[in-house]
Amino acid sequence: MITGKNYIGDTISATGNKTYTTFNPELNKENEVVYTEATQEEINEAVSLASKAFKEYRNVSGKQKAAFLNAIADEILALNDELVKTYCSETGLPEGRAKGERGRTVFQLRSFADLVAEGSWVEATIDTAIPTREPLPKSDIRKINIPLGPVVVFGASNFPLAYSTAGGDTAAALAAGCPVIVKSHPMHAGTGELVASAIIKAAQKTNMPKGVFSNLNSSGIEVGQQLVSHPEVKAVGFTGSIQGGRALLDLAAKREEPIPVFAEMGSINPVVILPKALQNRGETLASTYAGSITLGTGQFCTNPGLILGIKGEQLTNFTNDLASKIVEISPSLMLHPNIVAAYESNKGKALAQSGLVVVGKYENEVQSNYATQIITTVEGATFLENTTLHQEVFGPFSMVVQCENAAQLEEIISQLEGQLTGTVISDENEITQYGSVVSALQNRVGRIIFNGVPTGVEVCPSMVHGGPYPASTDSRFTAVGIGSIKRWVRPFSYQDWPNELLPDELKNENPLQISRSVNGMLTKNGVK
Numbered sequence: 001m002i003t004g005k006n007y008i009g010d011t012i013s014a015t016g017n018k019t020y021t022t023f024n025p026e027l028n029k030e031n032e033v034v035y036t037e038a039t040q041e042e043i044n045e046a047v048s049l050a051s052k053a054f055k056e057y058r059n060v061s062g063k064q065k066a067a068f069l070n071a072i073a074d075e076i077l078a079l080n081d082e083l084v085k086t087y088c089s090e091t092g093l094p095e096g097r098a099k100g101e102r103g104r105t106v107f108q109l110r111s112f113a114d115l116v117a118e119g120s121w122v123e124a125t126i127d128t129a130i131p132t133r134e135p136l137p138k139s140d141i142r143k144i145n146i147p148l149g150p151v152v153v154f155g156a157s158n159f160p161l162a163y164s165t166a167g168g169d170t171a172a173a174l175a176a177g178c179p180v181i182v183k184s185h186p187m188h189a190g191t192g193e194l195v196a197s198a199i200i201k202a203a204q205k206t207n208m209p210k211g212v213f214s215n216l217n218s219s220g221i222e223v224g225q226q227l228v229s230h231p232e233v234k235a236v237g238f239t240g241s242i243q244g245g246r247a248l249l250d251l252a253a254k255r256e257e258p259i260p261v262f263a264e265m266g267s268i269n270p271v272v273i274l275p276k277a278l279q280n281r282g283e284t285l286a287s288t289y290a291g292s293i294t295l296g297t298g299q300f301c302t303n304p305g306l307i308l309g310i311k312g313e314q315l316t317n318f319t320n321d322l323a324s325k326i327v328e329i330s331p332s333l334m335l336h337p338n339i340v341a342a343y344e345s346n347k348g349k350a351l352a353q354s355g356l357v358v359v360g361k362y363e364n365e366v367q368s369n370y371a372t373q374i375i376t377t378v379e380g381a382t383f384l385e386n387t388t389l390h391q392e393v394f395g396p397f398s399m400v401v402q403c404e405n406a407a408q409l410e411e412i413i414s415q416l417e418g419q420l421t422g423t424v425i426s427d428e429n430e431i432t433q434y435g436s437v438v439s440a441l442q443n444r445v446g447r448i449i450f451n452g453v454p455t456g457v458e459v460c461p462s463m464v465h466g467g468p469y470p471a472s473t474d475s476r477f478t479a480v481g482i483g484s485i486k487r488w489v490r491p492f493s494y495q496d497w498p499n500e501l502l503p504d505e506l507k508n509e510n511p512l513q514i515s516r517s518v519n520g521m522l523t524k525n526g527v528k
Contacts, residue, residue, distance in 0.1 A: 002086065004035040004189075007196045007215040008042055009049045010204060015039055020219040022189055025092035025333055025369040035189045038216040043226050049211025050150035050179035051232040056209040058147050058177045062512075065175060066117035068206040072166055072174075073109040075198035076102065083194050087160055090188040092333040092369065097296075101161040108168050108459055112175035115482045121145075124505045124516040126527060129496070139496050142506040145489040147177035148260075149234030152227045154248075155185030155192055156239035157335060158299045164188070165195040165215060168459075168480055169237030169262075174212070176488035178235070181214045183224045187336050189217055221247075228252055228261075235488060238263040239301075239479065242392075242470045249473050262487045263473045264466060266392040267420040268305035269454040270413065272441065274434060276427040277451075278314035285425060286321035289398075290329060292453040297332045297371050298396035299339070302421055302454040305392060308409055311380075311402040319400045323360025323375045326396075331362055331370045334395065340369050343395035347374065350393055355382035359400075371395050380408045384415060406437060413440040418468025418475065421447045421454040446471060446478070 005014035014036035021030045038046075060068075076083070087098040115121050122145045129140035151173040155164035162168065170180050184192035196215035203212050216223055221244075228236055228251050236252060238245050238261060245263030252261045273285060292304050307322075309315040334340045350356060360375035373396035380403040383389050389399065403409040413422075422445035424431060424438060431438065431450075442448060446467030457465050457480055465480035466472035472479065477487045494502060504511050508527040515524055 002033050002190045002193050004033050004193070004217075006036070006038045006042055006217050007193075007200055007213070008046045009211040009214055010200050013042055015042060018219065020186060022090045022187060023336055024089050025336055028368045031089055031190065033190055035186075035217045035219075037219050038223050040226060043216060043223060043230070046181050046211070046214035046216060047150060047227070047230045047232050050181055050214065053179045053209040053211035054147070054149050057179055057212050060177065060208070062116040062119045064206065065177070066113035068202055068208055069109045069113035069116070069171065069175060071202035071206050072199050073106040073113075075201045076106060076166060076195060079194050079198060083191065086190045086194060087188070090191055091160060091335050093335075098161075101159060104459060105161040105166055108162070108171050109166065111459065111482055112171045112485065115485065116175045119505065119512045119514040120516075121482070121485060122505050122514070124514060126506065126516060126518045128519055128527060141493055141495050142497065142502065143491055143493045144503060144505055145486070146492045148488055148490055149178060150181060150232060151178045151235045151237060151488055152181050152183060152224075152233050154183045154224060154236070154238040154240065155188070157185055157187050157339065158301075159239070160185070160188035160191045161195065163239045165192045166199055168484060169239070172484040173235075173237065173488045176485050178488045179212045181216065181227060181233070183227055184215055184217055186217075186219050224248070225251060229255060231255070231257065233259065235259055236261040236263075237487070240265065242266040245473060246470070260487070261473055262477060262479065264301065264420070264479045265470050265472065267301055267467070267471045268390070268392050269302050269419055269421045269423070270306045270308055270416060270441070270444075271304050271423040271425065271454070272409065272413070272437060273307060273309045273315075273318065273425040274427070274430050275310055275312070275314060276430045277425045278309060278318050280427050282314055282318040283321050286318055287325050288453060290322055290325040292455045293326060293375075293398045294329050294332070294373050294396045295455050297334050298373070299335060299394065300455050302457060303394075304423070304454055305398050307398060307400045308403060308412060309400065310406065310409060311404060315400070315402060319359055319375070319377050322400070326360050326373050326375055327362045329373065331366045331372050331396075333367075334369055334371050337369055339394070340371060343371055343393065343397075346391070346393045347395070347397055350376070350389065350391075350397070350399075353386055353388055355379060355386070356389065356399070373397070375400065377402060380404055380412055384408075384412060390416060406434060410437050410440045413437065413444060416444050418471040419445045420465060420467050420471045421445055421449060423449040423452065423454050425451055444468060446475060
């Protein structure tokens with residue numbers, strides 16, 4: 001049952017007087033439940049509880065954390081139809097999307113459970129003492145990854161489950177040993193509360209410390225600002241706009257104790273289509289990319305917003321085919337009137353730029369909160385001169401850039417901001433003739449795709465979902481997959497520490513039987 005209140009640890013609280021509702025974009029009306037925004041006092045209480053919980057939770061074993069994470073997954077599944085119906089009413093997304101995202105969320109939780117149950121993720125490293133070394137003896141040094149402390153996670157507008165309350169950031173932080181405070185997204189506060197209730201039930205069933213998780217309602221930016229500024233918060237996870245992520249990054253940097261902000265932000269995901277591929281299968285590629293551009297109404301961070309090719313008849317034919325195919329696709333619903341308004345505003349700003357030509361546009365009337373797709377094209381020189389054309393238009397919008405030659409193609413890629421993905425479409429091994437173009441793309445993105453589409457982010461250990469700024473605030477880390485746990489830990493060394501006082505991961509006998517680096521060799525053997 002949704003209460004509209006905050007979870008301060010396992011206590012339900014609503015002491016404030018600022019309220020709001022969520023919105024059903026399909027029915028174009030507000031939902032009934034009223035939510036109460038967290039007050040400064042409630043924020044302070046949640047952070048205080050998290051800080052106290054950290055003292056215990058940081059020492060909880062991997063197997064106990066795994067039980068907790070698996071219990072969260074079980075409790076989310078137990079919400080059944082109530083969760084699916086609430087998700088759909090707050091997003092306008094279909095039931096299949098809700099169930100698919102729920103499955104991804106559960107998979108992420110179970111993947112982190114497996115990771116911490118096995119235990120080798122801590123990267124235990126042991127360099128034993130050499131007391132006889134000349135001219136000075138060598139100490140015994142042992143290193144392990146330890147959790148940072150309480151983490152604040154911001155819910156994402158476009159993924160109410162997989163990138164929100166119990167999504168990847170929360171799962172990774174809890175797996176690392178960090179208590180989590182979620183700043184729930186106002187567009188899907190009901191979905192967030194239901195998932196929060198599942199996490200609290202799981203925490204109680206597995207005897208986790210009170211305060212290991214809290215969920216705070218917020219209608220605007222104030223709650224998030226107060227959380228990031230709180231001195232007991234030690235790290236932040238965010239998925240959203242460049243403007244929002246940058247504001248949090250700057251706020252965290254101004255604290256007396258600056259903290260890391262791991263933000264996944266904007267991306268236009270450039271696609272390079274090489275000449276032979278255009279010649280051999282341009283019409284097929286146009287059909288494929290019309291579907292990719294409009295998938296989910298373009299509300300994915302991996303939407304292909306930029307297509308690059310070398311000017312010529314083949315590129316012209318592809319552009320015209322893409323324009324004709326995209327207008328054959330029925331427009332679809334966006335998540336919220338505010339997102340529709342932002343799409344129209346950013347689209348209008350792009351279309352106002354000199355030299356940008358509309359080649360395909362859906363012009364029939366649509367229902368409220370539906371977005372109309374559009375394809376534009378521009379000369380390479382114009383694109384280079386006007387960085388406004390480089391900015392993301394979040395929605396079913398894409399731009400074809402007509403490059404004069406391979407040199408200009410490489411220059412354009414080199415001038416782009418950091419991106420989550422880059423794609424190369426090639427036929428007959430022609431990619432081997434464009435090594436410098438590929439190198440330039442590699443320097444601008446976190447993931448490079450060959451003969452595919454960027455939409456779709458597989459959850460697996462090899463996935464990198466991040467990239468050079470502003471795709472993310474730290475390109476060394478991924479926001480997807482079990483490797484994302486590394487955002488919430490720091491390396492810590494013990495020097496000449498008694499064996500019996502070391503954590504189990506570093507003891508000579510290796511009681512957990514994890515893989516460790518011992519004097520440069522990866523092994524599960526004990527230290528003699």
